[in-house]
Amino acid sequence: MNVHGPSAGVGVLFNPALAGFVEHHSDAVDFYSVIPERFWVDHGRGAAPRFAPLPHEVGLLERLAARKPVTAHGIGLSIASASLFDLDYVAQLKDWKRRYGFAWVSEHLAAMRLAGGAGSDHHAGLALPLPWDEELLALLCPRIARVQEALGGPIALENGVEYTPVPHAELSEPAFLNALTARTGCGILLDLHNLHVNERNLGRPARGFIDALDLDTVVEIHIAGGSSLHGIYLDAHSGPCPPEVFALLRQVAPRCRNLRGVTFEFLESYFPSMGEEGVLEQIELAREALRPPEHPPCPSPNSSAHSAT
Ligand SMILES: [Fe+2]
Numbered sequence: 001m002n003v004h005g006p007s008a009g010v011g012v013l014f015n016p017a018l019a020g021f022v023e024h025h026s027d028a029v030d031f032y033s034v035i036p037e038r039f040w041v042d043h044g045r046g047a048a049p050r051f052a053p054l055p056h057e058v059g060l061l062e063r064l065a066a067r068k069p070v071t072a073h074g075i076g077l078s079i080a081s082a083s084l085f086d087l088d089y090v091a092q093l094k095d096w097k098r099r100y101g102f103a104w105v106s107e108h109l110a111a112m113r114l115a116g117g118a119g120s121d122h123h124a125g126l127a128l129p130l131p132w133d134e135e136l137l138a139l140l141c142p143r144i145a146r147v148q149e150a151l152g153g154p155i156a157l158e159n160g161v162e163y164t165p166v167p168h169a170e171l172s173e174p175a176f177l178n179a180l181t182a183r184t185g186c187g188i189l190l191d192l193h194n195l196h197v198n199e200r201n202l203g204r205p206a207r208g209f210i211d212a213l214d215l216d217t218v219v220e221i222h223i224a225g226g227s228s229l230h231g232i233y234l235d236a237h238s239g240p241c242p243p244e245v246f247a248l249l250r251q252v253a254p255r256c257r258n259l260r261g262v263t264f265e266f267l268e269s270y271f272p273s274m275g276e277e278g279v280l281e282q283i284e285l286a287r288e289a290l291r292p293p294e295h296p297p298c299p300s301p302n303s304s305a306h307s308a309t
Contacts, residue, residue, distance in 0.1 A: 008221075008259040010286045012279060013073065014064060016057075017271035022064060025276060028283055031069040031103060033263045034061060036096055037076050045084075045121060051092050065100050071220070071261065072102040073189075077147075079107060079157070080130055083115035085143055094150045104260065106156040106189040106220060107147075109140075109177075127160045133170040137179055144184040156187035156219045159209075161194045161235045162202065174212035181217040187258070188213070191222035192248045193235060193265075200233040206244075210252050218256040223249060223286060224265040237267045239274055240282055249289040262286050 009030030012018065015038075022032075039061050041052045064070055077089055097105055110127035130136060147155050157180070159173065171179070177188055190213070195206035223246070225239045241264070253259060264282045266274065274282075 008253065008256075008290060009069075009261045010283050010290070011068075011071070011261050011263045012283065013263055013265040014060075015266075015268035015271070016060070017268035018279070019060060021276050021279060022060075022067065025280060026067045028280055029068060031071055031261055032064045032067075033071045033073045033106075033261075034064065035075055036072050036093065037074065039096075040092075042076065042089075045086065045088065050088055061100065069103045070100055071263075072097060072100075072105045073263075074105065074107040076113075077107045078111055078113040079143055079147070080109060080111040080136065080140060081113050081115070082111070082139060084113060084121065085146075086113075087146070090147050090150050094152075097151055104153075104156060104187075104219060105151055106158060106187075108160060109157040109180075110160055126163075129162055129164050129166050130160075131166040131169060132173055132176040137176070137183070140180060141183050144180070144186050148184070148186065154185055154187050154219075156189040158189035158191050158222065159194055160191075161197045163232070165202065172212060174209050177217075178212075178214045181214060186217075187219040188217045189220045189222060190218045190252070190256075191224070192245050192252070193222065193224040193226060193241065195248065196242065196244050197226060197233055197235045206248055207251070210248070215252065215256045216258055218252075219258055219260050221249065221253065221256070221259065221262045222265055223262060223282075237265050237270070239266060239270045240278065241285070246285055246289050249286065253290050254292070262290065 011029050011031035011033050013033045039054055039057045041054060043050055043052065072093065074093060077086060093105065108127060111130060112124050112127055114122045116122050144155065159177065180186065181188060195209050198204045199206045223241045224235065224237045225241050226234050227236045227238045249262065253262065264286060
């Protein structure tokens with residue numbers, strides 16, 4: 001897998017509907033991204049044993065890892081939850097990174113879990129809105145250091161969707177992410193569809209976010225599709241990416257000097273409407289967006305005159 005922006009690899013977020021795709025079309029992708037939680041049962045904090053591997057699913061993971069590099073995209077850490085920091089989960093991730101040689105590990109910059117009574121946690125079902133402030137930075141920085149110490153390298157954290165932003169934030173989201181990466185050395189998983197969702201729902205320009213973010217910290221980009229429900233545009237992963245997402249990808253990827261991969265995400269329930277050909281088409285469109293233009297735009301007469309002086 002290549003490691004620099006314009007020639008970064010293109011992958012797909014694995015789901016069980018792709019089992020046939022893996023057999024027939026693995027040449028089309030450079031890597032697979034996997035959600036590790038899909039390969040084990042988590043019996044909850046305090047349970048012994050806590051994690052039980054699922055044999056059939058682990059077999060799928062082994063077939064993936066035999067064909068292509070695999071990256072881990074965790075969904076269970078909930079690193080921004082003030083009420084819990086799940087070090088047993090981190091240890092499990094560390095163990096599986098060693099076992100399957102994950103090329104890199106990403107997680108969501110999110111709070112989804114709340115510590116419940118008697119060891120039973122609650123799950124909000126979606127990411128809760130976060131306050132972009134120094135208090136949250138102070139909570140996250142030592143946690144990220146612990147995670148990175150366990151994993152033996154940087155983790156990439158993903159920007160999320162804000163359906164109900166916390167008002168009167170101290171920092172903008174990109175300024176918060178820049179402070180987080182500068183203080184911890186973690187990377188960013190830049191989800192372009194999430195930026196598109198925030199632009200449609202909140203009128204927050206995706207390009208403004210990109211211009212404010214330290215793009216040297218971006219190691220992976222997510223692309224996805226969504227759908228509208230009752231006037232709200234949702235990050236539904238419901239099929240092909242909208243053209244705006246590919247336009248953002250063309251604009252941002254060449255500026256991300258440490259980009260390692262672009263990953264297409266979709267939910268398996270939408271596979272019947274896409275089929276293998278639909279997935280292949282999204283992968284090819286991502287490759288096209290990453291390709292340098294054959295005929296770069298000529299400098300304008302004004303800019304040539306300027307450079308000649
Ligand atoms: Fe994503």
